[in-house]
Amino acid sequence: MLKGLDTHVRPERAKDEYDASYILSLILDVGEEMLTCGAEINRVEDSIYRMLTSYGYRKVNVFAIPEYISVSIVDYTGKILTQSRRIYKFSNDFYRLEQLNELSRHTCSHNPSVTELYNRLENMDSVFYAKNTSLIALAHFLGGAGFCIFLGGDIGDGFAAGVVALIFLAMGRFSKVQNLNKIFYTALSALLGGLAAIILSHFGIGAHVDKILIGDIMLLIPGMALTTAIRDMLCGDLIAGILRFLESVMVAGAIALGYAIPIYLLGGMLP
């Protein structure tokens, strides 16, 4: 897997300020980051198409699925260029997405040069509280507890769900397991969460184990994957929809497996 190498290509060997291969590479980087930050397939394909046609390239063909983008263009001299990106990581980063959207609008209206595009991409920052672990922990607690009470738990269940959410956060922050395999990682965190929920309810914090567990599920299921899958299919991106659908079913299976093991093992401890 690609780690640390996935920075933008520095345009040192560009022939001039509008070298088509570097422009294409940087615009693909914009599209790649948009997909990574959680934009829809439609939006990514549309943005790449608009940006490239605004430079005056002909025969712009874009194809994107959640893991891959491929673009082919013909530049002014008649040279045919094709580049592609494989995408490995997914997250939701709305602040970055907003900046990327601005950059894409700017690119469409002003056609910036290679250097300017590169500088703008490199200087994109993340939101100031991204490094503030206590605030992120509070957010996880709120999210877990909120959804637990929302789905029918009482106050004690909500507290327990918040504590379990903190365990998921710790898993994400302090372990390198996340980089290995997404399904395995999800199953492992579900297992630890299930274990913690059963132990907490054994000591009297939270009465309904199943309510605690489904409150925390939203943190594990990647935001709205199932709905986005069906939406992609209805919009005509069949392959992207099917891939996302399969992924969400696999992740749900991993969560169920992870939760089932401690329930079987510690079933006798349940009141």
Added chain:
Amino acid sequence: MMRIFIEILTATLACFGFSIIYQARPNRLILCGLSGGITWGVCCLAQQFTDNLFIYYMIAAAFGTLLSEFLARRTKCPATIFLIPALLPMVPGGSLYYTTFAVVTGNNADARYYGQRTALAALGIAVGLVIISVFMYYINELKFRYKK
């Protein structure tokens, strides 16, 4: 009635928390939380008129999409930022989990019941969302052409 009030309040808080996890810009956090709460309120309201899960999820999702498109126009940022928190309380994560859990433990009746609910909810949300977003897309195209 009390139950609905608690649900709206906790949905707002949870969406607020999730928008911090998704790293929204600080001045959008409250709007993100509120859009989740209001959309769930509309879902509860629609539930009073019909028993069909598909129909009331579709209505609420259509409302949530309209709300997020409106907010996106006002704040000049992509609609996804408000759309994901707005639809988050309706996402059938719980029943998806119950379905797979029933499949894993071999409980066929539960698996069929929850599987049907999950599919209907996901389909309802997606249909409501697509109707409004296609509609908005054509309005945008018309505006663009008219300007030219």
